Amino acid sequence: MAAVIRTVEPGSIAHEAGMEPGDILLSINGQRLQDLIDVRYLSSDEELVLEFSKGENGEIWEVEVEKDWSEPLGVEFVSPIFDRIRHCANRCAFCFVDQMPQGLRDTLYMKDDDYRLSFLTGNFITLTNLTEADWQRIETYRLSPMYVSVHTTDPELRQQILQNPRASQIREQLERLQRAGIEIHCQIVCMPGVNSGSVLEQTLTDLANMWPTVQSVAIVPVGLSQFRSGLTQIQPWTPSEAQGLVKQVTRRQKEFLQRFGTRLVWAADEFYLLAEEPIPAAETYEGYRQLENGIGLTAKFREEFFASMANFTGRCPLERIMVITSPLGAKALEPILTYLREELDIVVDLEVVINRFFGSTITVAGLLTGQDILAKLQGRSCAGLDAVLIPGAALNAQDRFLDDLSLSDLESQVECVIRPIGSGQELARMCQNG
Template identity: 40%
Template sequence: MTYKGIISNIKPNSIGEEIGLVPGDCLLEVNGEAVEDIIDLSFALAEEEIELLIERTSGEQELIVFEKEYDEELGVEFESAVFDKVRQCANKCIFCFVDQMPAGMRDSLYIKDDDYRLSFLYGNFVTLTNLGPRDRERISRLHLSPLYVSVHTTNGKLREQMLGGKQAGKIMEQLNDLVKRGIELHTQVVLCPGFNDGKELEKTIHDLYTMYPSILSLAIVPVGLTRYREHCHPLTKFSSSAAAEVISQVEKWQKNCRKEINESFVYLADEFYLSAGKEIPSYESYDGFPQLENGIGLVRNFLADWEQEQVGTEGYGEACHIDVICGVSAEKILSPLFSEFIIPNLTVRVIAVENEFFGNDVTVTGLLTGGDIIETLKTYSGPRTGIIIPGIALRKGEHVFLDNTTPDQIAAALHVPVRTAYFAQDLKQLLAKWR
């Protein structure tokens, strides 16, 4: 089979630049062997004598031979980490967020990847339902560990129902097979009221904890529901009281786990605590934040970084009015911080934006759209020197919101500068040194 790794960028002063590679070239073979992804490529480039078979944009093929140091990188970036096609999800999950996206958006937003290679490389969660014997052998041979697995429930019959396929019921068999091969796993549960919560959640935590330390962590996140659910399975969100019950249930497990293994093992998404009005757990209880990208401990990590970041407080010579944008759930976290952040002539206004695009049940900052931000800000009067938008709401690797609005469009609509804060340090520095 022929794989094509399409080159998107060449780093300056790299080997790739030196040997004449340019964006648009396709990598076909390394040392006479086809490579199907950047995992294969990294192993192939460990050699010191390299032969690359390249297909130029003209269609002409060229063999490039060169020598390199053992640990010297090629300095080439590719359009995709996989050179065949990203494996897409064939499941019909009752909670799938992609199925709740509005029509007419960019094609990439509708891709449901379920590729173990992206799990290893980037921490994407996979269901294992499309994993074949060759995949398991390759995972074992190359020791692609850790992997990130969407378990949802260890009850096979219930998992078949929730994921919409017979293959989904083999989850415990698949997990045990990977563990026997020496593969470590991070796992997650998308918790749906009336389906995999309560006693089912108890069973899932128990089953996965018995596989510690091969299973490194378990994250529990609440189901996300948008207003585009006309053809989706009927689901409800967690009420404040139901969220509090989940917290109580998980806290018992965390207490036991800390006694036995000195780790919490199972972690809850921040939304549970915010919904229930409960205090966010301590920094230490997140054990190094193994699933921060999954929304586990983002608030506590933000608060710790905010506390640690030191800025000058000399203030401004004239009045400076900054609007800080966030989702509804984050407002209760940010407002107390700014009330204690005193800088002469600086006024900070927290603007909690209701999510009209996806629906008001979606309150997280990461799913805000530029259009909603613009419309909300237009309703606020008074002086405005500038706007700080949350970087977490921009698409990964791109300076654009999910609705294709850009920060520049927000600036043009409101006639003030717009700057982006990705982390607590950015936010604090922007507030202290806007001018």
């Protein structure tokens, strides 16, 4: 890997220096570059010497530039990591990568545990593979915030869950981040009967005692696919257990709101949907601090949709649509589908797809595969349908599903107009404009 340039902003420092897509940035002021963090910090100087190799012939250029200290270089790199991504040294009992079959997108099999990606892109890390040099770099550059997979603050239990002796150091490591002034967003992958109940209660107490260093705590349910042969036995969450967790989180939220002015801890949408409890109001998520973790996705989607439709007085051009989603996705969409039918007079065919690929215990829309959606649509006529709506979260940026089937391949096989919907605003625009 290297600092390969993907794009150069016209008129930027990099553009004036002669950089082009495909060139490789080698050093700034004589300092070799490990990652985008180095680029950001080293390029903050007002006088720079940029060393880079030209993509077409490998010729080395060295260019001196002057700039304002806050002016960026104006380049985007192919990858934010220029050496090697740090891989996970744990053997977590719940690791979803270990539960995936062959044949998926290559990137899905990578177990990264890289503190640099935690700072740059919000990836969660366990802190178990940090060297002293890593710690000093975090402290020197003050890489904040960091996203940490805590799971439990019980040293012995965390060591058991992660199957790594260094996992027991979590309290000391969090305290070191606190001393360095690093803000932390925490994740707890919660397993019923393992790190739930009283164990979770103590974990939340320990993390709350570190506020405001700890800025948020997300509790997400363990995901269990059908490919768990030879792995640790873990039980899925039941509706009654999910209901108990929701009550526990609600109680702690009230406590923390009174103590700190923030709810601090949030449960993933899956818990509310499984427990058949109402989704909390959008404002209770306080800006959606852990949206990528499934914390508040439903509330945000609903809020966006109804806010976008609030002043709509025109006629909806859609007459009939098919909505494809997962079991929990169907629950999340209930008030919106009711609105489409009753307020906009759209005929909505709801098709709930059971996840045959990963197993029926996987009930979230974002893990639906192309082949499961294809199986639902094959043999079905799309005549009279304005569109087939599918979860946008099931696709990556290249419009490929987890099983590597592309959206265009799916459309060609079923001869339907398929519209991925990724937000409430997107759905509202479709309802207004077709």
